[in-house]
Amino acid sequence: MKSQTLYIDTLDETVLWRNLKEGDEKAFSFLFEKYYGHLVRYGNSFSPFPEKVQDCVQDVFTDVWVYRQSLNDSVVVKAYLLSSVRKRIARLQERDHIFRKTTSMDSIEFLFDFSVEHQLISDEATEEKVSHLNELLNNLPTRQKEALYLRYHQGLSVEQIADMLQVNYQSANNLLHRAVVNLRKEWKGDLSLLFLLSSSLF
Template sequence: MQQPDPITIEKEDAYLVRKIKQHDELAYYRLYQKYSSKIYRISRKMDLSHHDAEEIVQDVFLHIWKSRERLDESLSINAYIFTIVKTGVLKKYKKRARFVAYQQYAVPMSQEFSTNTEDKVIFEDLHDFATEAINNLPVKQKEVFVMKNIQHMTAEEIASQLNLSVRTVENQIYRATKSLRKKIETSQGVSYSLVTVLIGLLN
């Protein structure tokens, strides 16, 4: 099946944005038809429930309509929508504070996202900031945290391998977790993916 011409898509998007700025509800509905399923799909891939993904779709288009007079037809509406989606997903993640750990994302999501630019950006942000956040932990905390949360070792196994007491290992895990939770709580203004990966690692 022949793929749509990117130039044609951009021209159509620019036309729809121009009409929406003029309060054209039909153009608004056409934009909804064009992007709603894509927004829903991305939201679901980021582990949101059906209900939350539908709310993301609604929130995106409510935001677009409310800010219609400020839209810029010379800019990519696709990129603009993606930015709103990222913000919405962050809010959902913060609200429920429940994620799949990084290792569960690594193989299946990197493969599945390989054909989708927006999804790949999300995954790469998760990977990069996870590495940076853990590397900033004190050496002993980092070592124990990685063994517990990424290598999925028990406190007893870690204690045996590092020649430490189980109590010491548990204390290091607690300190590392507390440190990362503090980063999350003070992460105002950080992109959604940088926050979500930290929460994911704490599951």
């Protein structure tokens, strides 16, 4: 365990990805352990069937290992894995007719429930306000909500979000901007909470 921890601490993800491509099982195992939970939670935002989501995530990692030599050298690992899970779930839903057939994810509802209490609540007095903020976040249009999730919860750049959503940079930036504008329209409380959220997005 100590040697595994040392290995993890001394290599960045660019090196880990390169090592994985060269067949390093420790690099693969580390990336699996680091991102498996994130990917499952993201996948669950598109599907009410957690077992199928877990299968999709495992299939993504299987493909990463099997086809590792043909993978792009320069990737942002987190963004690549999230995008791969998104595409695989879309194909699964299309195949199983869970949703109407589509060549994109545009018609699929993003089911994730925002809950930002642990980041924004500083005392009990703000609990009701943050609860209202969560409600506003969860009532956003699905594409705005997903863009906000990818930026706020997953820390992706606007460029990475655009790539995942298969839109151009300006469209992704517009989704984020409209999400914040919509929140500001409905928000009746202290603007400092919205400012804190907005500053973390841009």
